[in-house]
Amino acid sequence: MTGRTIPAGRPGPTAIRETWRQLQDSVGEDAPRLRAAILGxxxxxxxxxxxxAAIAPVLVAAFDGRDWPGALRWLGICTILMVAATAARWWAQGFDFNGRMAAATHRVRLRLGEQMRRMPLEMLHGHRTGELNSMVINNVDENLLTTLTILNLIFISVVTPLVTGLALLVLDWRAGLLVLVVFPAILPLYRWRRPAIGRGKRILGAAHQQANADVLEYTQGLPVLRAALQAGARAGRLERTFRKLEEIQIYGHRKGEKPNLIVSTVVELGLVLMLGLGVAFVVAGEMDLALLAALLVIVVRLSEPLATFILYTAILELIEAALDRIKALLAISPLDQALPARTPAHCGIRFEAASFAYAGADAPALRDVDLTIPEGSLTAFVGPSGSGKTTLARLILRHADPQKGRILIGGADLRQIPESALRGMLSVVFQDVHLFNDTVMANIRMARPDATEAEVREAARAAQCLDFIERLPLGWNTPLGEIGSRLSGGERQRISIARALLKDAPILILDEPTAALDTESERAVQRAIDAVVRDRTVIVIAHRLSTIAGADQIAVVDDGRVVQLGTHSALLARPGRYRAMWEAQLAAKIWSGRA
Incomplete structure (x- = not known):
């Protein structure tokens, strides 16, 4: 990355006042105690x-005036001040030691978790899982756990030299001036470097999130990659991510090398200047030699904190970048809950001139959709990939709201139905089933946590699950592995259907549940679906038209519009998109049989 510069378009550092406000918001109820700790x-x-500063009168009294009582008195004062400083620092950092900071960190993670539950799922889908994991774990730790430690080091680098110099001014203005001659040069250097440091740390934070996301994706997809002989190819992509992270880190170190060298040089030159002026004052008889010796002791103690001040502030920029990312996620508003709240009178669904476009998309996903799904009916959505079928289902689930028009259930606008009531009315069987690394019993009971064991077993029986559950090593108590890796695709689908049966919601959405299954698994899943669709309002997103020939109505979706609507026989009776799709699938089946 030699010769490259940090992109100017990246956000720069946050104002210190805003960072302070964000930090207080992060610790919540412990903000007063945090303020007290920082004051400490x-x-x-x-x-x-x-x-x-008290070292100076100790040495002057002892070695210049031979005033041993005075020296002991000042030594006592110095000791008391040191003990008081240690006690104040120990008390202040008790915010860390007594677990308050860990508790605040826990609350921030809970807030982020609550936000992910509240924010629109379409916006959540815009974040990769690894990025969210990095934010909830790494950014929270960067935000809180190191804050007091870094502030302590910065205060030692800034406040301690300033107070020492001011105190020495009272004893001897020349001594105070010599200490303060180095200190003012540090702050302009920090102000000069802060924008670049801030941008660099934000770029580095983004690269870390990208790396976390790529590692998680690669790890989760490793079985598929190995089966496809692509583990090495995808590893190359992961290696490129790591290489980019390495380049950013190297670039950051190189860009920081000169400023750090300048700061160290300024400090060292300041010390040399201080020594030279001190010697000049001693030779001129304007300063005691003992006082110069005391100044050298003081400067040796202060030189390292002064020289590393920029390094400490760079860590502070990491904290600010983490706070900014957390703030951005927490700032995403949940979907509006319109008033007055309404309870649906029935389970029929109605789209009224509904249009929807995904963020950043060139064209809308849905265009002025008008569609009625009667209560207790089975409605199928069919159409080419990307036509808008899944978007229709997601809007019913209220992953997002249409930008125009509205969607109603039982005559009530979705935006007026309380979230808990809406969730209670809907069950979904996704094409890609997500199971948790928990027992079979826990994965099914997730649909209704208060269900009895007998009710869970009955739902599993109706979903055709009992045969494979009994074959598992620990039966119902068998952990299913990450994403249900212990089960086959058909078995995972049947567990998902058991969930839907157990929930017993009046509206059921089936998102191509048999699209990727073999014939035997498809038959088992279809028998389970037959059990779950009875007496419900059912929506099926289908690819194979033969599976939905008995639907009460079929909505043909193309380019975001419902272009045809009717029964299987009615749609076949007239030219159009549906008949063309049916004939194409029939021809493919005949060709496949001949092959």
Whole structure:
């Protein structure tokens, strides 16, 4: 990355006042205690500065005036100040030690989890799982767990030298001036470097999130990649992600090398200047040699914190970047709940001139859809890939709201139905079933946690699950592995159908549940579906038209519009998209049989 610059379009550092506000919001109810802890660190740094300044009168009294009682008195003052500084710092960092910071971190994670439950699912789908994992784990830790430690180091780098110099001004203006001659040069250097540091840390944070997402995706997809002989190819993509992360890190170190060198040089030159001026003052008889010796002791103690000040502030920029990412996620508003709240009078569904476009899409996914799905009917959505079938189902599930028009259930606008009531009315059997690394019993009972064991077993029986559950090593108590990896595709589908049966919701959406199954699994899943569709309003997203020939109505979707609507026989009786699709599938089946 030699010769490249950090992209100017990246967001720069957050204002310190805004960062402080975000930090207080993060710790919530512990904000007053955090403020007290930070004041304690400030007090500790100031007391440490006074203690260092007290070294000067100790040495002057002992080695210049031979005033041993005075030296002991100042030594006692120095010791008391040091003990007080240590006590104040220990008390302040008790915010970490007594678990308050860990508790605050826990609450931030709970807030992020609650936000992910509340935010529109379409917006959640725009974040990769690894990125969210990085935000909930790494960013929260960066946000809180190191805050007081870094602030303590920064205060020692800034407040302690400033207080030491000001205190020495009272003793001898020349001594105070010599200490303060180095300190003011640090702040302009920090202001000069802060925008670049802020952009760099944000770019680095984004690269870390990308790497986390790619690692998780590669790990989860490894069985598929191995089967497709693509493990090495995808590993190459992962390696490119790691290489990009390495380049950003190297670039950041190289860009920081000169500023860090400049800061260190300024500090060292300041110390040399201080020594030279001190010697000049001693030779001119304007300063005691003992005082110069004390200044050298003080400067040796302060030189390292001053020289590493920029490094500490770079870590502070990481904290600010993490706070910004957390704030951005928490700022996403949930879908509006319109008032007054309404309860659906029945389970019929109605689309009224509904249009919807995904964020960033060139064209709308749905265009002025008008469609009625009667209560207790079986309605099939068919059409080519990308026509809008799944979008129709997602809008019923209220993953998002249409930008125009509305959707009603039982005469009530979805936006007026309370979320809990809407969720209670809907069951979904997805094409891609997600099972959790928990027992069979827990995965099915998830649909209704208060269900009895007998009810869970009955739902599993109706969903044709008992035969394979009994073959599992621990039966109902067998953990199913990550994403249900212990089961086949057909078995996972039947577990999903058992969930739907157990929930017993009046509206059921089936998203191509048999599209990727073999013949035997498809028959078993179809028998399970036959059990679950009775006495419900059912919507089926179908690819194979033969599976929905008995539907009460078939909606043919193309380019975001419902272009045909009717029964199987009625649609075949007239030219149109449906008949063309049927004839194409029939020809493919005949050709396949001949082959």
């Amino acid at each position: 660190l400030l007090l500790a740094a100031a007391l440490q500065g006074l203690a260092l």
